[in-house]
Structure formats: C-alpha cells, structure tokens
Amino acid sequence: MSSVTQIAPTPVAPVAPRGRGRRRRTRQLGWNLLGLLVLAVMVFPVYWMVATAFKPGQQILSYTPHWVPTNPTLSNFRDAIHQPFFWNAVKNSLIVVSAVVALSVVLAFLASLALAKFHFYGRKAFIVLILGVQMVPLAALIIPLYILMSRLGQIDKLTGVIAMYLTFVLPFTVWTMRGFLLGIPKELEEAAMVDGATRFGAFVRVLLPLVGPGLVATSIFAFIQAWNEFIIAYVFLHTPAKQTLMVWLASFTTLRGTDWGPLMAGATLCALPVVVFFLLVQRRIAFGLTAGAVRG
Amino acid sequence: MKARFLVAAVLAAMLAVAATTASGGTSRTQADKIVVWLQNDAQNGWPEAVALANSNFKAQHPGVTVDVQYQSWGNHLQKLDAGLAGGDAPDVIELGNSEMTKYMAAGAFKTLTQSAFPNNKTWLQGLKSSCQYNGKLYGVPYYAGAxxxxxxxxxxxxxxxxxxxxxxxxxxxxxxxxxxxxxxxxxxxxxxxxxxxxxxxxxxxxxxxxxxxxxxxxxxxxxxxxxxxxxxxxxxxxxxxxxxxxxxxxxxxxxxxxxxxxxxxxxxxxxxxxxxxxxxxxxxxxxxxxxxxxxxxxxxxxxxxxxxxFLGGSDLAVPVTTKNQALAVDWIKAFTSTAAESEIAKAGNIANTTKLLAFNASNPKLAPFARAAKSSWFVxxxxxxxxxxxxxxxxxxxxxxxxxxxxxxxxxxxxxxxxxxxxxxxx
Amino acid sequence: MASVAESEFPLASRRRRRFTRQRIGRVLAPYALLAPAATAIGVILGYPLYLLVKMSFEKYGLFELIRHKGRWIGTANYAHILHDGEFWRVLARTVVFTAVTVTLTMVLGTAMALLLLQVSRWLRVAITTGLVLVWSVPVIVAVDIWRWMVDYEFGVANWTLTKLHIGNFIRHDWFANPWTGFGVITALIVWGAIPFITITVYAGLAQVPQELLEAAAIDGAKPWAVFREVTLPLLMPIFVILTSLSIIWDFQVFQQIWVMLDFRPTSDYYTMAIYAFHQSFQISEYGLGAAIAVVMVLFMFGATLVYLRQMLRTGEVQ
Missing domain, CATH: 3.40.190.10 (Periplasmic binding protein-like II)
Structure with a gap:
C-alpha cells in the first residue's frame, strides 16, 4: 500500500507488454477485436437512445427494429423542447448544478485540508461520519428532510435543493480531495519555501496547481450527482417553473403510457451537457479519481 | 494577512451555507394565490375545462391567481404526504377515488358542505360515496371513466x-x-x-x-x-x-x-x-x-x-393544511360547473353528474362507455x-x-x- | 505575523514549537477549516437523522404525520420487523443481489481496465470516450433506455436474441420470472457502474511502476502471475475502496428497480430500500420505514467494516 502512496502524482501512460513480430501483431489484433466488441456492447444502449430519438413514432413502435433511423426526423426533439417548462428546467438545472459544484469544491477543499494536514481531536469521528452519511437510504429520509426544510422555509426553493445536494455530495468530495492533499510530496512544499516564496505564496503556487486535478474530479462528481438527482427535486419543488430537467423528463410518462420518441429525445438533450463537461475535462478525471482513491 | 485570507475564506463559505439553508422563510400561502394539484390527464386531455374554471374563478376573485400544478399518478401521494408533514400541501388536490378513504380517515381533508356545489343532487352515486366517510363529505366528485x-x-x-x-x-x-x-x-x-x-x-x-x-x-x-x-x-x-x-x-x-x-x-x-x-x-x-x-x-x-x-374516477379535496378554504371551495365549484364538466365529458369521460349522461349517449363513440357506466363495482x-x-x-x-x-x-x-x-x- | 495558514505546513510549524498564538492557531485551524462542511452536513442531515431515529421508536402513521406528532412505542417497530419473515427474505435477497452486482461490477470493470492496456491507442481513446458516454447517462434515463430495450412487445433485445437463434424470445417476458428480471436489473446496474470502476482502475494501473512489471516478467512470471503478485497488491487499496463504495451504493438500490417495474414492483422484487419506501409511503407506517432504514445503516456499517478500519488506520499513519 505504502509503495503506491509514494508514487508521485504523475500519470504514466501504460505501456503494452512487448512482444515480437507477427505473433505480437496477431495478438494485438485479437485484443483489438475484443475491445471493439466490448465497445459495441457498452455503447449500444446509448446509441439506441439517440437512434430512437431520431425516429418517427411509427418506426419506434415496430415489431421489427429499425437499426438506423431511415427517415430521420427532428419532430421528437421539437416535441420535447415544446413540452411546457423545458427552458425553465434547463435554467434551474444549470443554477443548481453550478451552485452545488462551486460550493462543494470550496467546502470540500477546506475540510480536506483539515483532514490531510492536521491531527486533531474528533478527526476519526468525522471520517466515520462522512462514510456513514452515505449509508442512509434517501427514501427513508424524505419526510424528516421535508419537515426540516419547511421549518426553514425552503420548500419550493432552489436554495433548499442546493443545500440538500451539497450535503449529499460533500462526503465523497471531501474524501477525494483529502487523497490529493495527502499525495502532494512535502518536499515540493519545502522546495517552494526554500526558494524564498512566502508560505502563502507556496500555498498558491505549489499546492493549488497540484490540487487542480482533485478539484476537477470533485467537481465532476458533484456535477453528475446534482444533474441527475430526481427524488429530492420532485418532492421539494412544486411549481413547474421551478423544476429541474430530471423532473421535466418524468413528465413524458403518463397514464397514456410512455411517449418513447420525445422521451428519448429529451433524455439525449439531458445527457448532452454532461458529455460535453466530461469531454472537456476527461484527461483529468481518471487521474483525479485514483489519486483520491489510492490514498483512501 | 494570510491568516486573514483563510479566515475570510472560511467565513465566506460559512455564510454561503447559512444563506442557502436559512434564507427566505416567507410563507407560500398568501391570499393572492391558490395552488391546485391536478393529475396530468387534465393537462393532456381536457385543458379547456381547466382554462374555463380558471377564467370563471378569476372573474369572481380578480386579485387571486390560480397555480395549477400537474402531477403524475406514479408518485403524487408521496408528494402529498410530504406536504402534509410539512404543513404546506396544496389548497385543492385531485385524488383517485380509491385513494380517498385512507386520507379521509386520517383527517387529511377539510369537511365540505354538499349543498354549496353545482349539481350536488345529481352526482354519480359511485363517486359521491367515495367522497364520504362516517357520514361527512370530504371531497367533490370530479369525473369517472368506464x-x-x-x-x-x-x-x-x-x-x-x-x-x-x-x-x-x-x-x-x-x-x-x-x-x-x-x-x-x-x-x-x-x-x-x-x-x-x-x-x-x-x-x-x-x-x-x-x-x-x-x-x-x-x-x-x-x-x-x-x-x-x-x-x-x-x-x-x-x-x-x-x-x-x-x-x-x-x-x-x-x-x-x-x-x-x-x-x-x-x-x-x-x-x-x-x-x-x-x-x-x-x-x-x-x-x-x-x-x-x-x-x-x-x-x-x-x-x-x-x-x-370498475367505476374509476377522481375526486377533488381540500387538504387541512390550507389557509384559503373559501377560495379553494370556489375554485372547485368553478371546475365542477356544468360547463366545465361538459368539456371533461367531451374528452371521453363520464361527467360527475347524471345530468350529463345523455351528453355521452348521443355520441356514438362514447355511447358504449356510457352504457357500461350504468353497471359498476367499487373497491x-x-x-x-x-x-x-x-x-x-x-x-x-x-x-x-x-x-x-x-x-x-x-x-x-x-x-x-x-x-x-x-x-x-x-x- | 502568527498565522493560521502557516500551520498547514507541518514541517514549518514543527521547526518552532513554542507556546504562542501559533500553537493556538494550530489547534483551532483544523476546526475552522472543517466548520463549513461540518455545519452543512450537521444542519441539513443532523436534524433529519435525529427525526428518523426518533420516528423509528414511534407509531408514526398518516394520522400522526398530519398532526406532526408521533406516539412513543419503544422498540415495537424493531420487534415487528425482526419478527417479520418478509424482512428477512428482503434482507437475504438484497445481500445476494449486492454480492452478485458488486462482484460483477468489480470483475468486469477491472477486466476492461486490463483490456485497455492491451488494445491499440486509437481504440483505447474510443473505448474511454464510450465509457464516458455511458457514465454521462442519468440513471433515470438509463432505466428508461433499458426498459425500452427489453420491452415485451417492441423491445430490440427479444428480437435480436431470436434472430441470433438463441431461442424464441418473441414476446419474452423478462420480468415474469424474478431471476431473469433481476438479471436485467443487474445488467443495467453493472453497465452503469463499469465506467467509474474501469476508469479508476485503469488510472491506478497507469501508476504501477513499469520496472516492477518488467522485473517480474524477466524473472519468468506469466502475465496472470504478474497481475496477481505485483499489480493486485499495489492496487489493493483502490479495490477495497471501490468495493466498499459499490456495496454502499448497490445495497441501497432503488431507482433502477422502482422505475423499471413501473413504480409498482411486485414483492418478489423488493430490496431493502424499496421495502423501506413501501412501508413508509405506501403503507404509511413511517415509523416502521424509519426502523428499517436504521437497521440498513447498521448492516452496512458491518459490511464495510474492513474499509472503515483501513480508513482509520491510514488516518493514524498520516
């Protein structure tokens, strides 16, 4: 364990085991074929969602599946966007997500600093607390949470939802950040100070850039959690104009069955921002999560 | 200086938390607005009836806005329970007729006076009985389906x-x-x-x-x-x-x-x-x-x-948490008026009053359902x-x-x- | 200028240990840093958790809910669930389900991470992007996609299996039999969880020093032996954490089953979270639901004891 902990946080690109000549090439081909198969299986459900979104209603409900939308149509997307309150939902989701990401990153950074760089009384208790908090089933907490939120006057308010999401993502984010701070070699901090930097300067110039990937990993986690949550948003936000995208998405399932075309179009639209966010920071994710995990 | 930076950062973060948790606090229930929860069937099936009720209600109470919020059958009771627990359930709520008794028995709804509502003498018997518990009326029949x-x-x-x-x-x-x-x-x-x-x-x-x-x-x-x-x-x-x-x-x-x-x-x-x-x-x-x-x-x-x-259908009720009972009752009156119920019947349902059964019988696409409605059972x-x-x-x-x-x-x-x-x- | 900030650098403060404001700052600083997060968790979760535990000792039905006041009945709720055969069946089902799902997630996720090491670079980028795509699909959406794929009348799964001559799956009802029904649900959850596991493990593999692997290979160790003797021990901390988190997440599975079965799963599909929800919202016995939730938390604490101990131990070391 300790040997991993010692590794400097620089991801080394894994090198494929070396083989020789043709044997190696055939083997590579075999692995690639397997890789393609796995890729196809993993991505198929996502493909099916997007393909369904582009199909006209008659093609969707069909006894013989149409693998490719032969007459692609945007009508499902039009229907989805014209469903009442779409733009409100987009706006609300963006507000909630950015607030949760910003707040959780700041709070998690401060808390993890305490956990990683200090010894203090109650430290273990806090660590057990942040793990234990994740174990409480949300379904059972709804009524108690609602009672609290209504006493605080936070029902039907985005601020209330933001506060709740924040507490649900904090345990994980604090933990991930702590791993990062532990991973920063003390020598680097010292070196910075030897160079004559002030302590605060060392903090900003050395610590912050190193923690960067951790901040990214943390914000992704917070982003996904806040973007995808449904039950809290559904129960605590009453006014349709205040609801988030996930609640809006649920409105496609009515007594008249599920309207698959617009639902899949709406789902595609909802997944899009996450994909974009992901791809923007993708290179950082992998490393971020491990550094946090290795030092858990 | 560095100390101040950190302290300031901590303080700012704490303030942010305090702000998110404790801001606001104004009560939603003001006399200038009532909140109505209808199932989304109305949204898709008979929006005209809702619009009609709202405009009639507005004419009666010009200063009051009606906020109709549509719910889905899968989990609307979960939301109602939370609202009852927090003391801020809506002013008017639609419930399936087989969902009524549990809530009436627990005292979730205000008692209503039957004579105040339109067509109360000719309500469909099956729906009416789903609105009564221990001889008191807690709901108003809305519509039925056969x-x-x-x-x-x-x-x-x-x-x-x-x-x-x-x-x-x-x-x-x-x-x-x-x-x-x-x-x-x-x-x-x-x-x-x-x-x-x-x-x-x-x-x-x-x-x-x-x-x-x-x-x-x-x-x-x-x-x-x-x-x-x-x-x-x-x-x-x-x-x-x-x-x-x-x-x-x-x-x-x-x-x-x-x-x-x-x-x-x-x-x-x-x-x-x-x-x-x-x-x-x-x-x-x-x-x-x-x-x-x-x-x-x-x-x-x-x-x-x-x-x-099965005489499936819906009733309208007024949760005990409301502070606007009179307004809630007036809105229900507007929504169950003969004109609004006619719109509901047009959408393929059975209206809440026997007076409108003839309305369906004259339409060949609705007549078989109107005939079926004459013989029914209930849970x-x-x-x-x-x-x-x-x-x-x-x-x-x-x-x-x-x-x-x-x-x-x-x-x-x-x-x-x-x-x-x-x-x-x-x- | 005594500062709170400087105490973040233990090395610096170790140099001069004096009884000064620095020391006081050093004692108070961690609490100040922790305060915002702790306050948020304490305020938003502390009081509801207290209510939840209190509720678990009360008769708390719809009647009590409306009057905002439960009636103290001691441990009757706990006695009731522990004597209820249904509770033990649900618990056993949830444990088996969690074990299967977590094992599959970990094994397949790790296998894919190892596969990533073997494929060509372009394919590695493609697969990573694919994993990111899967990861970015919201749970609710994922359930809808899978529900749509295994649809009884129009599902693509039945059609494909039939065309592949695996059997006649036209109008095959996956949920008629809870075993195949849970099979679909497990597939959905594992599919959704693999990206997180694969990407994390892959990044971990990337940090295994090449020299160690090469040295082992030169010593004549087979690839599997290298993996078992070198890679696995190094990645153990990651595995312990990922497994523990997966246990916590999968033990509480709710949304996937709930939405997949149209908000009305039959009792063969009850897991602990659904059972707690059912007792709370559907039967309106909120006290019983709270007691089930408390038992669930205790059970999970037991199940993740290894992780907890490791966490506390590393806490001591550093």
Whole structure:
C-alpha cells in the first residue's frame, strides 16, 4: 500500500507488454477485436437512445427494429423542447448544478485540508461520519428532510435543493480531495519555501496547481450527482417553473403510457451537457479519481 | 494577512451555507394565490375545462391567481404526504377515488358542505360515496371513466362473427374463432389482457357475484376465494391461457394497450373512452383503422346483461393544511360547473353528474362507455384499502395466475388472507 | 505575523514549537477549516437523522404525520420487523443481489481496465470516450433506455436474441420470472457502474511502476502471475475502496428497480430500500420505514467494516 502512496502524482501512460513480430501483431489484433466488441456492447444502449430519438413514432413502435433511423426526423426533439417548462428546467438545472459544484469544491477543499494536514481531536469521528452519511437510504429520509426544510422555509426553493445536494455530495468530495492533499510530496512544499516564496505564496503556487486535478474530479462528481438527482427535486419543488430537467423528463410518462420518441429525445438533450463537461475535462478525471482513491 | 485570507475564506463559505439553508422563510400561502394539484390527464386531455374554471374563478376573485400544478399518478401521494408533514400541501388536490378513504380517515381533508356545489343532487352515486366517510363529505366528485371492449370490426367479420357478443360465453366463443382465424401469428391476441390489469380482471369476480372483501360485524374478510369469486377468476385464467398473448407481468399502460392494438395484432381490448381515439392517433397509432374500430360494453355471464365495470374516477379535496378554504371551495365549484364538466365529458369521460349522461349517449363513440357506466363495482371502502392496492396484492395474485406459478385457488387463498390482514390492521 | 495558514505546513510549524498564538492557531485551524462542511452536513442531515431515529421508536402513521406528532412505542417497530419473515427474505435477497452486482461490477470493470492496456491507442481513446458516454447517462434515463430495450412487445433485445437463434424470445417476458428480471436489473446496474470502476482502475494501473512489471516478467512470471503478485497488491487499496463504495451504493438500490417495474414492483422484487419506501409511503407506517432504514445503516456499517478500519488506520499513519 505504502509503495503506491509514494508514487508521485504523475500519470504514466501504460505501456503494452512487448512482444515480437507477427505473433505480437496477431495478438494485438485479437485484443483489438475484443475491445471493439466490448465497445459495441457498452455503447449500444446509448446509441439506441439517440437512434430512437431520431425516429418517427411509427418506426419506434415496430415489431421489427429499425437499426438506423431511415427517415430521420427532428419532430421528437421539437416535441420535447415544446413540452411546457423545458427552458425553465434547463435554467434551474444549470443554477443548481453550478451552485452545488462551486460550493462543494470550496467546502470540500477546506475540510480536506483539515483532514490531510492536521491531527486533531474528533478527526476519526468525522471520517466515520462522512462514510456513514452515505449509508442512509434517501427514501427513508424524505419526510424528516421535508419537515426540516419547511421549518426553514425552503420548500419550493432552489436554495433548499442546493443545500440538500451539497450535503449529499460533500462526503465523497471531501474524501477525494483529502487523497490529493495527502499525495502532494512535502518536499515540493519545502522546495517552494526554500526558494524564498512566502508560505502563502507556496500555498498558491505549489499546492493549488497540484490540487487542480482533485478539484476537477470533485467537481465532476458533484456535477453528475446534482444533474441527475430526481427524488429530492420532485418532492421539494412544486411549481413547474421551478423544476429541474430530471423532473421535466418524468413528465413524458403518463397514464397514456410512455411517449418513447420525445422521451428519448429529451433524455439525449439531458445527457448532452454532461458529455460535453466530461469531454472537456476527461484527461483529468481518471487521474483525479485514483489519486483520491489510492490514498483512501 | 494570510491568516486573514483563510479566515475570510472560511467565513465566506460559512455564510454561503447559512444563506442557502436559512434564507427566505416567507410563507407560500398568501391570499393572492391558490395552488391546485391536478393529475396530468387534465393537462393532456381536457385543458379547456381547466382554462374555463380558471377564467370563471378569476372573474369572481380578480386579485387571486390560480397555480395549477400537474402531477403524475406514479408518485403524487408521496408528494402529498410530504406536504402534509410539512404543513404546506396544496389548497385543492385531485385524488383517485380509491385513494380517498385512507386520507379521509386520517383527517387529511377539510369537511365540505354538499349543498354549496353545482349539481350536488345529481352526482354519480359511485363517486359521491367515495367522497364520504362516517357520514361527512370530504371531497367533490370530479369525473369517472368506464371501460368497454374496443374491437376490430373487420377481424370479427373475417372470423365469421356477425354480431357483438351478448353473453360472456359468446364472448369466449368469439375469441376462439378469432384465435383460429388469426392466431397462427404468434403475436396475435383475440383480446389483449395484460397480467396486472386488475380493474378488468376484478370485473369478472363481481360479475359472478363475488367481491374482493366483505365487512362483517366491524371486521373485514377477504373473499376472493369464495366460489363466486373463483368462478370469475377462472374465466380470467381461461382468457390468459387461450385468448391473449399480452405480457403476463405488465399492466394496461405500459406498453399502452391502445397503441399495441393499433399495430394490428389485437382483436379487442378492454379500454377507456379516450383510448379509442388514441389508437387512431396520427403519430403513435394508426389513423387508417378509423373505419374498422368499434366498441361494445363487456357482456355479463348472464345473457343480455352487462358486466359491471370498475367505476374509476377522481375526486377533488381540500387538504387541512390550507389557509384559503373559501377560495379553494370556489375554485372547485368553478371546475365542477356544468360547463366545465361538459368539456371533461367531451374528452371521453363520464361527467360527475347524471345530468350529463345523455351528453355521452348521443355520441356514438362514447355511447358504449356510457352504457357500461350504468353497471359498476367499487373497491371496499376501508381506510386501509389503499394499502392493499399499494402492496400490489391483486396484481401479485393475477401475475401468479397468468404465469401459472400458482393455481387459481391457491393464488386467491393467499390474496384473501393478505387482504383480511391488511384491511383489519389498526382497526 | 502568527498565522493560521502557516500551520498547514507541518514541517514549518514543527521547526518552532513554542507556546504562542501559533500553537493556538494550530489547534483551532483544523476546526475552522472543517466548520463549513461540518455545519452543512450537521444542519441539513443532523436534524433529519435525529427525526428518523426518533420516528423509528414511534407509531408514526398518516394520522400522526398530519398532526406532526408521533406516539412513543419503544422498540415495537424493531420487534415487528425482526419478527417479520418478509424482512428477512428482503434482507437475504438484497445481500445476494449486492454480492452478485458488486462482484460483477468489480470483475468486469477491472477486466476492461486490463483490456485497455492491451488494445491499440486509437481504440483505447474510443473505448474511454464510450465509457464516458455511458457514465454521462442519468440513471433515470438509463432505466428508461433499458426498459425500452427489453420491452415485451417492441423491445430490440427479444428480437435480436431470436434472430441470433438463441431461442424464441418473441414476446419474452423478462420480468415474469424474478431471476431473469433481476438479471436485467443487474445488467443495467453493472453497465452503469463499469465506467467509474474501469476508469479508476485503469488510472491506478497507469501508476504501477513499469520496472516492477518488467522485473517480474524477466524473472519468468506469466502475465496472470504478474497481475496477481505485483499489480493486485499495489492496487489493493483502490479495490477495497471501490468495493466498499459499490456495496454502499448497490445495497441501497432503488431507482433502477422502482422505475423499471413501473413504480409498482411486485414483492418478489423488493430490496431493502424499496421495502423501506413501501412501508413508509405506501403503507404509511413511517415509523416502521424509519426502523428499517436504521437497521440498513447498521448492516452496512458491518459490511464495510474492513474499509472503515483501513480508513482509520491510514488516518493514524498520516
């Protein structure tokens, strides 16, 4: 364990085991074929969602599946966007997500600093607390949470939802950040100070850039959690104009069955921002999560 | 300086938390606004009725806005419970008529004065009784739905069936003819009857004189294992075995049965008034079927009679948490006026008053459903009935029967004892 | 200038240990840093958790809910669930389900991470992008997609299996039999969880020093032996954490089953979270639901004891 902990946080690109000549090439081909198969299986459900979104209603409900939308149509997307309150939902989701990401990153950074760089009384208790908090089933907490939120006057308010999401993502984010701070070699901090930097300067110039990937990993986690949550948003936000995208998405399932075309179009639209966010920071994710995990 | 930076950062973060948790605090319930929760059926099916009610209400109370928030059946009670716990449930709420008793018994609704509402003397009896508990009125009937058999005229003719069946025996025989003619296609159903469609299945029980439960001397007893109920369930089992290839574990809504019907491999299904036009929907259904679709009331095992159907429907109630009872009542009045109810009936429903039954009878596409509405059954009126529904007792029983996991008798025995236990809990 | 900030650098403060404001700052600083997060968790979760535990000792039905006041009944709720055969069946089902799902997630996720090491670079980028796509699909959407794929009438799964001559799956009802039903649900959850596991493990593999692997290979160790003797021990901390988190997440599975079965799962599909929800919202016995939730938390604490101990131990070391 300790040997991993010692590794400097620089991801080394894994090198494929070396083989020789043709044997190696055939083997590579075999692995690639397997890789393609796995890729196809993993991505198929996502493909099916997007393909369904582009199909006209008659093609969707069909006894013989149409693998490719032969007459692609945007009508499902039009229907989805014209469903009442779409733009409100987009706006609300963006507000909630950015607030949760910003707040959780700041709070998690401060808390993890305490956990990683200090010894203090109650430290273990806090660590057990942040793990234990994740174990409480949300379904059972709804009524108690609602009672609290209504006493605080936070029902039907985005601020209330933001506060709740924040507490649900904090345990994980604090933990991930702590791993990062532990991973920063003390020598680097010292070196910075030897160079004559002030302590605060060392903090900003050395610590912050190193923690960067951790901040990214943390914000992704917070982003996904806040973007995808449904039950809290559904129960605590009453006014349709205040609801988030996930609640809006649920409105496609009515007594008249599920309207698959617009639902899949709406789902595609909802997944899009996450994909974009992901791809923007993708290179950082992998490393971020491990550094946090290795030092858990 | 550095210290100040950190302290400032900590303080700022704490303030942010404090702000998110403690800001606001103004109460939602102001006298200039009332909140109404309707199910999204109204949103899709009869928005005209809602608009009419709102404009009439506005004329009466110019300073008050009406905020209609649409809910879905899957989890609206979860939201109501939370609202009751927090003391901020809406001012008016729609509930399914079989959901009412539990909430009335727990004291969730304000009592209402019957004479204050339009058409209160001619309310549908079935709906009215779902609004009453211990002799007091807690709700106002909103609308009802009746089911009839929606069928393919061309397939019936093709199978040599010359007239719609007048008895259950004939219905079964016709089903056999349809299967013989079209059933080689392994996807064909003479009647589309999914396993969890308990409203339709229980109608067979009531037709043979059975009941789900009876009340004897203050306590309930599940009676699905009575000989009469078993006779009805055996008919359902026969349909499951010989006449349908619908899913044994889904209900009528998923996949939506009218849309499956529109695909052409279904001879008939038991549906609501709105499902007929829905099967012909331009985008999801098949408009070309329009000339060959018809409907007739499900026949009883007693020739010439109609099988009693489940009187499904909705009521409107005023939760105890409201501070605007008078406004809430006025809105309900506007929404259940004859004009608004006519709009609701137009959308393929049964209005809340017998005065409007003629309205449906004159429309050939609604008449079979209006006739079916005359003979109906309703769930046991126990505060615990909702728990039987929520524990899926009837669905579990039907799925066992449909999948052959248990015999009809064993499944009915187990369901009866569960129903007895649930209905008598806490009594 | 005594500062709170400087105490973040233990090395610096170790140099001069004096009884000054620095020391006081050093004692108070961690609490100040922790305060915002702790306050947020304490305020938003502390009081509801207290209510939840209190509720678990009360008769708290719809009647009590409306009056905002439960009636103290001691441990009756706990006695009730522990004597209820249904509770033990649900618990056993949830444990088996969690074990299967977590095992599959970990094994397949790790296998894919190892596969990533073997494929060509372009394919590695493609697969990573694919994993990111899968990861970005919201749970609710994922359930809808899978529900749509295994649809009884129009599902693509039944059609494909039939065309591949695996059997006649036309109008195959996956949920008629709870085993195949749970099979679909497990597939959905594993599919959704693999990206997180694969990407994390892959990044971990990337940090295994090449020299160690090469040295082992030169010593004549087979690839599997290298993996077992070198890679696995190094990645052990990651595995312990990922497994523990997966246990916590999968033990509480709710949404996937709930939505997949149209908000009305039959009792063969009850897991602990659904059972707690059912007792709370559907039967309106909020006290019982709370007691089930408390038992669930205790059970999970037991199940993740290994992780907890490791966490506390590393806490001591550093």
């Amino acid at each position: 089911r009839a058999v929606i069928y393919r005229k061309d397939q019936y003719k093709g199978a040599g069936i010359t007239s719609t069946p007048k008895s259950l025996a004939q219905f079964m025989a016709d089903g056999k003819k349809l299967m013989k003619k079209y059933g080689k296609d392994s996807g064909y159903s003479a009647i589309y009857f999914p396993g969890k469609y308990w409203y339709a299945a229980m109608s067979f029980v009531y037709d043979f004189g059975g009941q789900i439960a009876v009340r004897k001397g203050g306590s309930w007893k599940g009676t699905l294992n009575s000989p009469q109920a078993l006779a009805g369930l055996n008919q359902v089992a026969r349909i499951a075995k010989t006449l349908t290839r619908a899913s044994r574990t889904t209900d009528e809504a998923n996949p939506q049965q009218a849309l499956v019907f529109a695909k052409g491999k279904v001879g008939s299904f038991i549906g609501n008034g709105w499902e007929w036009p829905y099967a012909l929907d331009e985008k999801l259904g098949d408009p070309a079927l329009a000339p060959v679709v018809g409907a007739y009331p499900m026949p009883s095992h007693t020739p010439g009679k109609i099988m009693p159907g 046991p009126t126990s505060p615990n009935w909702a728990n039987v529904e929520n524990a899926n007792v009837l669905q579990n029983m039907l799925v066992s029967i449909f999948t052959g996991r248990a015999s009809v008798k064993a499944a009915a025995n187990s369901a009866s004892s569960q129903i007895t236990r649930i209905l008598n809990t806490g009594a």
